[in-house]
Amino acid sequence: MSTKHSSGLGDRFGDGLWYVYVGLVALFLMTPLVSLVIASFYDGRFFSIVDYEFTLNWYEAALTSGSVRGAFTNTVYISVPVTILSTIIGTAAAIAYTRYEFPFREQFKLFALLPIFFPLILLGLGMSMWASQINLGYGVVPSIIGELVWISPIVMFVVSITALGIDPNIEEAAKDLGADTVTLYRKILLPLIADGVVSGAIFAFVLSWNNYYIVSYLSGPQSTITTWIHGRMTQGFTPVVPAVASLIFYVSILLVIGAAVLEYRSVDEGE
Amino acid sequence: MSTIETLRAEIDALEGDENPVRRLLSPPGILIAPMALLLLCMFIGPMLAIVVFSFQTGNAIALNPLEWSIATYQEVIGGMASGEGVYGDVLVNTVAVSITTTALTLIVSYPAAYALAHKITRYKLVFLMILIIPLFTSVNIRVFGWALFLVQNGVLESIVSLFGVQEYASLMYRRSTIILGTTYIYLPFMLFPIYLSMLSIEDTTLEAAKDLGASRLTLFRKILLPLSKPGIIIGSLFVFVLSLGANVEAEILGGGSIFTMASNIQYSFGYSQNWPLGSTQAVGLLLITVVAGVVILRTIDLREIAARGD
Numbered sequence: 001m002s003t004k005h006s007s008g009l010g011d012r013f014g015d016g017l018w019y020v021y022v023g024l025v026a027l028f029l030m031t032p033l034v035s036l037v038i039a040s041f042y043d044g045r046f047f048s049i050v051d052y053e054f055t056l057n058w059y060e061a062a063l064t065s066g067s068v069r070g071a072f073t074n075t076v077y078i079s080v081p082v083t084i085l086s087t088i089i090g091t092a093a094a095i096a097y098t099r100y101e102f103p104f105r106e107q108f109k110l111f112a113l114l115p116i117f118f119p120l121i122l123l124g125l126g127m128s129m130w131a132s133q134i135n136l137g138y139g140v141v142p143s144i145i146g147e148l149v150w151i152s153p154i155v156m157f158v159v160s161i162t163a164l165g166i167d168p169n170i171e172e173a174a175k176d177l178g179a180d181t182v183t184l185y186r187k188i189l190l191p192l193i194a195d196g197v198v199s200g201a202i203f204a205f206v207l208s209w210n211n212y213y214i215v216s217y218l219s220g221p222q223s224t225i226t227t228w229i230h231g232r233m234t235q236g237f238t239p240v241v242p243a244v245a246s247l248i249f250y251v252s253i254l255l256v257i258g259a260a261v262l263e264y265r266s267v268d269e270g271e
Numbered sequence: 272m273s274t275i276e277t278l279r280a281e282i283d284a285l286e287g288d289e290n291p292v293r294r295l296l297s298p299p300g301i302l303i304a305p306m307a308l309l310l311l312c313m314f315i316g317p318m319l320a321i322v323v324f325s326f327q328t329g330n331a332i333a334l335n336p337l338e339w340s341i342a343t344y345q346e347v348i349g350g351m352a353s354g355e356g357v358y359g360d361v362l363v364n365t366v367a368v369s370i371t372t373t374a375l376t377l378i379v380s381y382p383a384a385y386a387l388a389h390k391i392t393r394y395k396l397v398f399l400m401i402l403i404i405p406l407f408t409s410v411n412i413r414v415f416g417w418a419l420f421l422v423q424n425g426v427l428e429s430i431v432s433l434f435g436v437q438e439y440a441s442l443m444y445r446r447s448t449i450i451l452g453t454t455y456i457y458l459p460f461m462l463f464p465i466y467l468s469m470l471s472i473e474d475t476t477l478e479a480a481k482d483l484g485a486s487r488l489t490l491f492r493k494i495l496l497p498l499s500k501p502g503i504i505i506g507s508l509f510v511f512v513l514s515l516g517a518n519v520e521a522e523i524l525g526g527g528s529i530f531t532m533a534s535n536i537q538y539s540f541g542y543s544q545n546w547p548l549g550s551t552q553a554v555g556l557l558l559i560t561v562v563a564g565v566v567i568l569r570t571i572d573l574r575e576i577a578a579r580g581d
Contacts, residue, residue, distance in 0.1 A: 018386040025383045026401040029458065032416025033408065035426040039419045089305045096302035110568050112306050115314055117509065117564035119516020121533050122556055125540055125549065126317030129324055133334060134316070149313045152306060157573075164577035181298065182275060203407070210409035212519065226409050233415055233523060242419065245412045256407045260400055 033249060040242035058243035068244055071228040075209060077140050078224065082147045082208040087201040089148065090155025094196075095189065097156070098163035099171060116153045120213035123150060128217035138220025146218045147208050154207065155200035162196025195262055202259040206252050321557060325550035343551040357530065364446065365515060365532040372453040372514040373507050376461035379454070380506065384462055385495065388469035389477065406459045414452055414523045421448065421524075444526035452520035457513050461506035467576060468502030469495075501570050508563040515556055532556060 043055030062068050096102070097109050115123065127146045128138075136142050170192075174184050190197075212226040219227060225248055232241045328340040350358025391398060405413060420426045421443055472494065480490050518533035525531075530538070532552060539549030 015390055018382075018390040022383050022386050022391055022398055025379060025458075025462075026398060028379075028455070029402060029405050032413050032420055032455070033405065034416075035420040036412065036416040038426060089309060092302040093306035096299035100299035100302075102299050102303070108303060108307075109573075110565065112310065113568055114561070114564045115310070117512060117567055118560055119513055119533070119556065121516045121518050121536065122321075122553060122560060123314075123317065125536065125553060126321045127313060128317075128540075129320040129546060129550070130313070130317040133320060145309075145313050148309055152309060156306065160573055161577045164574050206407045210407065210412070212409055212411050226411050229409070229415065230411050230519070233411070233418070241415070245409075245415055249408055249412055252407050253404055256404055257400060260396070260403070264396060 036242055036249065037246050039239075040246040042239075058239050059247070061240045062243040062247060065240065067223070068225075068228065068240070071223045071225045074140060074219070074222050075224045075226075078143050078147065078215065078219075079205055079208040081144050082151060083201055083205040085144070086148050086152040086155050086204045086208075087197060089152040090157075090200060090204075091159050091193070091197050093152070093156045094159035094163055095193075098160050099168075099189065112156055113153050115150050116157065118150070120150065120211075124213040124217035127214065131218060138218055139222055140219070142218045142220075143215050143222075143224075146214045147211055150211075150214060151204045151207055155204050158200040158203060159193060159196045162193050166192050199259045199263050202255050202262075206255050206259075210248065210252060318557060321550050321553045323550075324546050325554045327547045327550075329547070340547075343547045346548070347551050347555075357535070361530050361532055361535045364529055367446065368450055368453055368517065368521075368531055369511050369514045371450050372457060373461075373511045375450070375454045376458050376510050377503065377507060380458060380462040380465055381499075381503075384465035384469050384499075384502070387466050388472070389474060402459060402462060405455075410456060410519050413456060414519050417452055417455065418443070418523055443524065444528055446525070446529055448524045449517075449521050449529060449531070452524045453514045453517045456517070456520060457510040460509045460513060464505040464509065465499055465502035468499045471575065472498045501572075505567050505570050508567050512560050512563045515559065 040058055041054050041056070043053040043057060093108075093112055097105065097112075102108075124146070127142075127149070130136070131138060131142050131146075136145070170188060171184060174188050179188070210226065212230060215224050216227050216230065223231070225244065229241060229245050229248075232238065323334065325343060326339045326341065327335060328338045328342065347358055350356050351362045353359060354362070387395070387398060387402075418425075422428075476494060477490065480494055485493070516533045517531065518537050521529060521531045521534040522537075525534075532555070536549050536552045536556070539545045539552065
């Protein structure tokens with residue numbers, strides 16, 4: 001075997017190909033989202049790139065429509081409590097798992113993170129049957145509880161990763177120096193995992209904001225943005241649908257970029 | 272500050288206490304309790320409901336403890352075993368969609384994950400953002416975007432018409448369109464686990480192997496493949512299980528003409544109101560999911576992910 005080392009030029013060409021490949025994958029992932037945004041600004045029946053007619057009418061219609069506004073309000077009523085509660089539940093479980101020793105610790109982790117890997121249709125329909133058996137009913141509150149089951153474990157996952165990166169001896173040191181439990185949490189543990197908690201909370205909000213399966217099974221007569229879009233997609237399409245979907249997408253994209261910047265900053269500091 | 276003082280005193284009192292009930296109110300008990308309670312009430316309960324209802328008869332929507340039956344199991348398993356009728360189609364469609372999706376996402380993701388971990392240095396954050404954003408966009412919205420791209424008079428048609436292509440077969444409502452949708456939706460679930468395991472391979476290891484004369488094939492077989500194996504396992508199981516539950520993709524891109532397991536479950540619950548029949552199919556999905564989920568969680572090492580930093 002000859003040990004052939006490619007020249008500098010060849011290497012650079014090879015590296016360029018990797019960029020092209022990842023660029024193509026990125027293009028593939030962006031295709032439907034870009035199509036959506038293009039369609040949302042398009043005024044006309046037959047789509048054409050050559051004579052594209054730009055309009056903001058559909059956005060205006062989306063923002064003034066009563067049914068869209070109702071769906072939007074319901075989505076906020078679900079997403080905000082889900083964000084707050086799942087952040088608390090997930091962070092608490094993450095702290096317990098990463099910073100304490102207790103019996104069945106690994107089993108607890110396994111159990112608590114398992115819902116992440118469940119297809120949402122399975123969670124949704126199980127919850128739907130269960131809700132009718134225990135008289136939980138359907139609406140905003142059952143939707144909140146249902147989404148918590150999927151989202152709290154995700155928050156736990158995100159916060160655990162941050163919390164595992166912290167020196168395990170830090171609590172011992174603080175206790176040796178005379179810190180009690182409340183001081184330990186307020187001054188040491190919570191500030192150290194703060195970035196993880198904030199990214200967890202942002203992810204929680206965005207996932208709840210975009211959730212379809214669980215809400216569709218539990219929201220009953222209340223429509224949310226995602227069930228509204230789904231309904232209009234399957235029956236009664238109007239050009240307002242791309243505009244509503246785009247609006248939801250803009251909110252998500254801003255928040256995800258915010259979370260990424262936060263995460264990136266904390267990694268930079270850590271190095 | 273007085274509330275904090277009281278809280279402080281109370282928690283300290285709790286910690287020294289040997290009473291088991293009071294101990295539960297101090298960390299870690301109090302930290303575990305909300306999650307455990309939530310999952311017991313709203314995760315274990317619903318999954319039990321699926322199993323219990325699968326053994327009920329007729330169109331039961333309330334539990335009848337006197338009547339149990341395995342009729343729906345006979346119907347579903349018999350149908351699938353014979354390979355004929357609705358369940359034969361469902362089995363073939365579901366397996367075709369899930370296995371093809373898993374294979375395609377693996378083929379597309381593997382080189383991309385390698386490039387992101389070892390080759391891409393400039394604009395890396397931008398690329399990662401583009402790959403992450405779809406994960407946080409509603410499945411409805413993404414599938415809808417594909418429909419807008421593919422439909423007649425859609426975005427694709429207006430692009431190809433620029434090149435003079437006027438007539439081509441409709442791309443919607445086929446099994447391959449569903450596979451395009453599921454491949455798209457679940458690609459990030461394959462990409463990121465493999466990317467994370469690729470990050471654990473040091474650039475210096477790859478350099479050293481090259482310097483020692485390893486060919487590209489040897490490099491791949493002896494270093495990349497074994498070290499990225501956990502990522503491949505996690506990603507494949509993740510994609511396989513999630514694509515089994517793909518319903519919106521089948522509904523929108525398949526136009527309701529192609530039934531997969533998920534859409535058939537949905538149909539049993541929604542349209543035909545047959546909970547036992549829907550539950551029986553869901554039990555199959557549940558079993559596969561639990562096994563895959565446990566394998567994934569045993570393979571993931573949170574400590575290792577945390578240690579990697581970026």
